[in-house]
Amino acid sequence: MRKRFEQQLSLGIIPISEVKIREKSRHQLAPLLKALQYIFVTPELNSKVFTILEEHIMKNKKRTGRNGMSLWELFVLSLVRLNLNIDYDFLLDHANEHRTLRGIMGVGRSDFKEGKEYHEQTLRDNVGLLTEEILRELNEVIVEASHGVIKKNEGVEVLELYTKVDSYVVETNVHFPTDINLLWDSGRKVLDIIGHLLKSGLQLRGWQKHRYHRRKLRSSYRNCAEIHRKKGANYQDRLKEAAEAYLSRGRTLEVKARQSVIEGAEALSSGLLDVVQFALLQDLQYYLRMLEKNIDLVDRRILKGEKIPHSEKVFSIFEPHTEWISKGKMHKSVELGHNTAIATDQYHLILDFEIMFQTSDAAVGMDMGKRIIKKFGIDYRLMSMSFDRGFYSSLTKEVLSKDIDQVIMPKRGRKTLAEAEEEQEEDYQHLRRAHSAVESNINQLEHNGLDRCPDKGAKAFRRYIALGIVSYNLHRLGRLLIQAEQADKEKARKAA
Numbered sequence: 001m002r003k004r005f006e007q008q009l010s011l012g013i014i015p016i017s018e019v020k021i022r023e024k025s026r027h028q029l030a031p032l033l034k035a036l037q038y039i040f041v042t043p044e045l046n047s048k049v050f051t052i053l054e055e056h057i058m059k060n061k062k063r064t065g066r067n068g069m070s071l072w073e074l075f076v077l078s079l080v081r082l083n084l085n086i087d088y089d090f091l092l093d094h095a096n097e098h099r100t101l102r103g104i105m106g107v108g109r110s111d112f113k114e115g116k117e118y119h120e121q122t123l124r125d126n127v128g129l130l131t132e133e134i135l136r137e138l139n140e141v142i143v144e145a146s147h148g149v150i151k152k153n154e155g156v157e158v159l160e161l162y163t164k165v166d167s168y169v170v171e172t173n174v175h176f177p178t179d180i181n182l183l184w185d186s187g188r189k190v191l192d193i194i195g196h197l198l199k200s201g202l203q204l205r206g207w208q209k210h211r212y213h214r215r216k217l218r219s220s221y222r223n224c225a226e227i228h229r230k231k232g233a234n235y236q237d238r239l240k241e242a243a244e245a246y247l248s249r250g251r252t253l254e255v256k257a258r259q260s261v262i263e264g265a266e267a268l269s270s271g272l273l274d275v276v277q278f279a280l281l282q283d284l285q286y287y288l289r290m291l292e293k294n295i296d297l298v299d300r301r302i303l304k305g306e307k308i309p310h311s312e313k314v315f316s317i318f319e320p321h322t323e324w325i326s327k328g329k330m331h332k333s334v335e336l337g338h339n340t341a342i343a344t345d346q347y348h349l350i351l352d353f354e355i356m357f358q359t360s361d362a363a364v365g366m367d368m369g370k371r372i373i374k375k376f377g378i379d380y381r382l383m384s385m386s387f388d389r390g391f392y393s394s395l396t397k398e399v400l401s402k403d404i405d406q407v408i409m410p411k412r413g414r415k416t417l418a419e420a421e422e423e424q425e426e427d428y429q430h431l432r433r434a435h436s437a438v439e440s441n442i443n444q445l446e447h448n449g450l451d452r453c454p455d456k457g458a459k460a461f462r463r464y465i466a467l468g469i470v471s472y473n474l475h476r477l478g479r480l481l482i483q484a485e486q487a488d489k490e491k492a493r494k495a496a
Contacts (some may be wrong), residue, residue: 019103031478
């Protein structure tokens with residue numbers, strides 16, 4: 001059973017509303033904690049956030065049973081991880097030792113007692129409960145709250161939004177792929193799983209020397225990789241000879257592993273496998289398929305001299321969803337991950353985002369523009385939306401121009417007379433130059449963890465990026481709140 005938060009405070013617990021945050025701190029955690037405190041003590045925001053969390057996390061769950069981590073603790077710790085760009089060990093240390101953070105979570109004490117202690121597996125299990133869908137809804141609430149603070153500070157009822165859309169690559173946690181090292185990755189994982197199955201007590205024939213097979217496969221891999229790296233005289237002949245020996249080892253391993261899969265399937269049908277062994281057998285089947293695929297690719301590329309079509313390539317056996325992205329830039333000419341598009345306003349808030357799995361910039365520009373119009377078209381005035389050249393589409397520009405005052409979408413290549421005249425207008429030039437401000441938002445996202453995703457799997461990749469966006473926007477909200485309070489104090493000082 002999960003609660004929103006612990007409503008009945010015990011003696012010694014500091015109320016969240018009374019936690020003191022060092023507003024003059026230059027550390028990036030302070031604005032986040034300020035924003036979280038603001039959400040908790042503002043009834044309307046508090047209700048919206050907890051309603052979203054309950055509708056998704058508590059759906060179809062019983063309201064009885066042992067108490068789990070509260071929704072508020074789960075929410076706070078998830079965002080702190082991305083805000084500080086830390087791993088679970090660092091997050092565990094902060095959750096147990098950071099006084100102000102514990103105060104915002106509602107477990108801080110003023111009587112110097114130990115208090116609640118967290119464990120690493122608890123953090124891993126609970127942080128993973130926030131999905132991309134939940135975080136998108138939470139992001140809308142946070143952006144709305146931030147705009148509310150801005151309206152109050154500026155004394156206006158309707159905000160004019162100048163939005164910017166751009167994309168950058170969030171990398172997956174993989175090494176640079178070659179056919180040779182992907183074959184080694186596949187082979188070693190097959191052998192590792194065979195070793196785990198043997199330790200678990202499953203009887204598999206022909207693996208008395210599985211460590212020997214690993215050493216020999218690694219030796220063949222290193223020999224082939226060194227020839228490929230150093231080149232030298234008779235490079236192609238030596239590489240083909242080394243590749244033949246490497247493939248021979250790989251095919252021997254493939255035959256033996258396939259036989260073990262058959263034996264495992266027979267044990268499963270006889271009811272002799274436990275849960276762990278069944279999971280290991282599933283992994284063995286996957287890595288065996290990767291081994292077969294990479295044997296085929298090495299054979300075709302090195303021995304037969306074929307050019308492998310891009311659609312047939314796999315860039316990681318651990319993160320098979322990884323894309324090879326080349327944007328033609330000098331720095332990082334090739335990046336391994338996925339494009340992520342963000343839409344920001346002039347207040348540096350991220351209004352919308354899109355994780356682009358095998359999707360072009362032009363297609364994403366239309367979808368994001370429509371979503372922003374739907375979300376903000378009624379309560380705001382959409383003054384402009386700017387894109388870079390990669391997003392250009394005449395259809396997108398035509399559709400968005402119906403609801404947005406000015407769409408800045410430079411065209412690649414030759415322009416018509418009307419397009420050339422439009423791009424020379426003063427307002428167009430001003431908004432196009434202002435578009436570069438989105439790069440600073442991207443830079444901050446990268447410093448807050450959205451440069452490389454350490455989590456495994458496509459679903460976790462999406463969740464990680466969504467968490468980073470929400471954490472970023474909360475950080476911006478916290479800065480707005482701190483600036484507003486400092487301005488009020490300055491006015492009071494001058495009035496006195």
